[in-house]
Amino acid sequence: MLKVRNAWIEADGKKILKGVNLEVGKGEVHVIFGPNGSGKSTLLAAIMGLPSYKITDGEIIFKGRDIKNEPIWKRAKMGIGIAFQSPPEINLKMNKLLENLDGNIEKYAKELRMEEYIDRDINKGFSGGERKRSEILQIAIQQPDLLLLDEPESGVDMENIYIISKVINELLEKNKRIVERKRSAVIITHTGYILDFIDANLAHVMMDGKIICKGPPRDVLETIKKYGYEKCSACAEGD
Amino acid sequence: MDELKEVGFDESMGRAASFLVEDDEVKRIKKKEKIEIMPIEDAHDKYGKLFFKVVDKNKDKYTRLAYEKGQTGYFIRVPSNMEIMLPIQTAFLLKSNNFKQILHNVVVLEENAKLHMISGCTSMPDLKGMHSSVTEFYLKKNSYLTYTMIHRWAKETEVYPRTGAILDENSTFVSNYIALTPAKMIDSYPVAILNKNAIARFYSILYAREKAKFDVGAIAKLNGEGAKAEIISRIISYNSNVISRGLIEGNANNSKGHMECSGLIIKNGIIHTIPELKSTVENVDLSHEAAIGKIAQEQLNYLMARGIEEEEAKSLLIRGFLDVSIKGLPPHLNKVISRVVDLKTKATA
Ligand SMILES: Nc1ncnc2c1ncn2[C@@H]1O[C@H](COP(=O)(O)OP(=O)(O)O)[C@@H](O)[C@H]1O
Numbered sequence: 001m002l003k004v005r006n007a008w009i010e011a012d013g014k015k016i017l018k019g020v021n022l023e024v025g026k027g028e029v030h031v032i033f034g035p036n037g038s039g040k041s042t043l044l045a046a047i048m049g050l051p052s053y054k055i056t057d058g059e060i061i062f063k064g065r066d067i068k069n070e071p072i073w074k075r076a077k078m079g080i081g082i083a084f085q086s087p088p089e090i091n092l093k094m095n096k097l098l099e100n101l102d103g104n105i106e107k108y109a110k111e112l113r114m115e116e117y118i119d120r121d122i123n124k125g126f127s128g129g130e131r132k133r134s135e136i137l138q139i140a141i142q143q144p145d146l147l148l149l150d151e152p153e154s155g156v157d158m159e160n161i162y163i164i165s166k167v168i169n170e171l172l173e174k175n176k177r178i179v180e181r182k183r184s185a186v187i188i189t190h191t192g193y194i195l196d197f198i199d200a201n202l203a204h205v206m207m208d209g210k211i212i213c214k215g216p217p218r219d220v221l222e223t224i225k226k227y228g229y230e231k232c233s234a235c236a237e238g239d
Numbered sequence: 240m241d242e243l244k245e246v247g248f249d250e251s252m253g254r255a256a257s258f259l260v261e262d263d264e265v266k267r268i269k270k271k272e273k274i275e276i277m278p279i280e281d282a283h284d285k286y287g288k289l290f291f292k293v294v295d296k297n298k299d300k301y302t303r304l305a306y307e308k309g310q311t312g313y314f315i316r317v318p319s320n321m322e323i324m325l326p327i328q329t330a331f332l333l334k335s336n337n338f339k340q341i342l343h344n345v346v347v348l349e350e351n352a353k354l355h356m357i358s359g360c361t362s363m364p365d366l367k368g369m370h371s372s373v374t375e376f377y378l379k380k381n382s383y384l385t386y387t388m389i390h391r392w393a394k395e396t397e398v399y400p401r402t403g404a405i406l407d408e409n410s411t412f413v414s415n416y417i418a419l420t421p422a423k424m425i426d427s428y429p430v431a432i433l434n435k436n437a438i439a440r441f442y443s444i445l446y447a448r449e450k451a452k453f454d455v456g457a458i459a460k461l462n463g464e465g466a467k468a469e470i471i472s473r474i475i476s477y478n479s480n481v482i483s484r485g486l487i488e489g490n491a492n493n494s495k496g497h498m499e500c501s502g503l504i505i506k507n508g509i510i511h512t513i514p515e516l517k518s519t520v521e522n523v524d525l526s527h528e529a530a531i532g533k534i535a536q537e538q539l540n541y542l543m544a545r546g547i548e549e550e551e552a553k554s555l556l557i558r559g560f561l562d563v564s565i566k567g568l569p570p571h572l573n574k575v576i577s578r579v580v581d582l583k584t585k586a587t588a
């Protein structure tokens with residue numbers, strides 16, 4: 001589904017990612033751990049194609065095609081969807097955006113308890129948790145093949161993490177066998193909280209613009225919790 | 240006729256009364272409720288001495304014209320204690336090439352009366368012409384008027400409305416001006432004079448395009464204690480030139496005024512905002528804020544990340560920027576405005 005090969009990314013003349021490799025197969029769910037400022041969001045932004053993030057070396061292959069030069073909207077049309085960590089406020093009724101996405105607005109608005117929000121301006125006066133639900137709502141209606149979720153659980157209370165996870169699991173067809181699943185996901189998580197609700201196949205740890213180790217999500221999380229990110233780099237086989 | 244529907248004049252909708260002028264001819268007067276509505280020339284005998292009390296007839300060339308030649312227009316009077324739920328619709332259509340419309344309108348709300356008006360002004364496509372008018376509003380004690388004016392012009396039309404309102408104690412005037420249109424010139428600077436505890440709100444939703452020139456704004460004079468005014472504008476200048484003025488004068492204690500202007504510049508557009516606050520007494524609370532910019536790249540990226548192409552994303556942002564819901568306006572009139580915004584912003588980014 002997705003192959004990021006030796007990606008070097010800079011923004012504003014600053015090198016942020018320094019040779020990142022990430023390969024996500026069809027039906028797989030990967031999580032990325034890493035301290036603040038390590039470059040996690042940058043990686044998703046580069047995959048999505050946000051123009052301020054320049055790829056100076058390496059490639060991003062999606063469904064077998066190098067998408068490095070495709071505009072954002074084309075990548076979205078090809079099947080990449082993103083839930084932003086901090087989405088902007090926009091003077092535009094959410095409904096007017098959702099109508100453009102050709103999906104089941106009613107069903108997901110109901111499941112995510114966002115029915116009253118879709119008549120409001122996007123993210124205007126939304127709490128942190130409401131913004132996260134609004135992001136999941138949009139991505140659910142969009143139904144992309146690759147979900148890029150940037151800290152979907154941060155600032156969300158227990159009950160709503162449960163609601164969000166339910167929708168994500170449904171999108172990821174977690175009730176089917178892995179070989180039958182069509183969608184994949186890359187989930188950034190600071191706390192690892194989301195792992196209690198969503199099964200992931202592989203975890204990566206990012207530090208200072210590099211992926212320094214990978215392994216089974218629970219084990220990696222344990223190591224980080226016990227010894228911090230630094231030790232995780234020591235125990236890793238590298239990449 | 241689509242031209243009329245696009246400015247809110249729609250006879251298939253529920254309306255308390257209708258008044259239609261083409262060039263200088265009153266084409267239609269219909270009414271359901273016990274409102275007084277008649278051509279201005281018929282009202283001269285009965286009410287004439289009231290006229291030009293709130294707009295100075297010698298203010299400029301256009302007020303003189305209206306005073307001397309303004310035989311066309313409406314007179315509307317709502318008797319005291321009468322609340323009209325459905326809006327009154329009026330429309331002025333420029334139909335003949337090079338025609339100069341010279342209008343005079345008067346609206347009187349007696350004590351405790353309540354009325355919503357929707358007033359459309361438009362021209363047939365590709366006409367040259369001029370529309371000039373004096374419109375006077377007399378709001379008596381405790382009355383409540385919302386006045387929604389929608390303009391839609393051809394590129395070569397010149398437009399000079401002169402509007403004045405006098406608000407007696409506790410009355411409310413909500414004035415909405417929607418102009419999503421080209422025009423050779425729109426020059427309009429309505430004035431409201433507020434007495435004790437009166438409230439005036441001016442909302443402008445402007446989308447100047449195709450090298451249009453707008454010089455527009457509002458003045459509120461807070462002459463009575465506790466009077467309140469708000470002047471709020473959303474302006475897009477698309478390869479056009481917009482001057483947005485505003486003046487709030489605090490002339491009485493405990494009065495309050497706020498001005499807000501947000502502008503969006505597209506393709507070499509110009510916006511010049513000139514907000515003025517003036518206070519002649521100590522105890523007033525006046526403020527203004529303004530922000531002008533271009534379409535925010537972050538917002539554009541956000542929409543494009545949902546698979547919306549750049550041009551469509553821009554047009555959505557333009558639509559969203561202009562789609563404001565106006566306080567104190569009944570929902571169906573807010574919907575009329577939304578529809579006009581939708582129609583006029585489709586695929587124009
Ligand atoms: N547009 C940008 N311009 C300049 N620096 C940026 C930009 N975006 C991110 N950065 C910097 O890159 C580093 C990584 O940021 P980010 O990817 O958001 O980290 P994370 O998501 O892991 O917290 C940070 O030091 C951040 O300040």
Ligand SMILES: [Mg+2]
Pocket residue numbers: 040041042085150
């Ligand atoms: Mg981040």
